[in-house]
Amino acid sequence: MSRTATYHTRVTWKGEHWGHIQMGNGPEMDFSAPPEVQGHPGVLTPEDAFVAAVNTCITMMFLWTAERFKLDLVSYECEAEGTKLIELDRTEIFTTVSLRPRIVLRAQDQERPSVEKQARRALESAQKYSLVANSIKSEVRVEPIIEFVS
Incomplete structure (x- = not known):
């Protein structure tokens, strides 16, 4: 319900x-x-708040999903960039919001391919279930860098 x-x-x-x-x-x-x-x-600014809303919502959903997937998260940092289109009549719209999370995970060498796959699934899930990403017209792109430590 x-x-x-x-x-x-x-x-x-x-x-x-x-x-x-x-x-x-x-x-x-x-x-x-x-x-x-x-x-x-x-x-x-409203523009900063818009981009921050997308970034923080997807971040929180990723952290929640990473816990459920039992990923050994060492650090997470995400830079976001919103691109807006300004029309001739001065109307504006954010066309894309690009997120570039840098995720550091702890895993042994032999585990890394499967852990990376899980981390990417966690990011996909975070984007799918993000309230903010689901509520906007803009395309949301997630372009992660995933690194490992032993």
């Missing part, structure tokens, strides 16, 4: 191109438009 969950944020305008966001889970911070569109540097 299906069920629902709700999430809340509150945005307050602070003047000019400044705002403050409070998230239902507790964090709060200032935000602005990007500097190239009259915003301010050094704070969260």
Whole structure:
């Protein structure tokens, strides 16, 4: 049976191109438009938040799946890049979000091919079950680098 969950944020305008966001889970911070569109540097932008939402959601799903697969995870770091298309009429859309996770796993030499296969399956599962990735129009690409230590 299906069920629902709700999430809340509150945005307050602070003047000019400044705002403050409070998230239902507790964090709060200032935000602005990007500097190239009259915003301010050094704070969260909607574009940053969009790319971060994809990155963090897939990361959390990967970590959850890696636990279930009993992968011996040493480290995980993921850089993400969102590419937006700006049309002549100035409408914009993120066309792709590319994630480049660097995953370090512990495995003996003879185990590495099967462990790498499991790690790739865990990433596929993370992408498949990511709420954020499933909720956007953009293509999500995951391009992992998987390394091993003994």
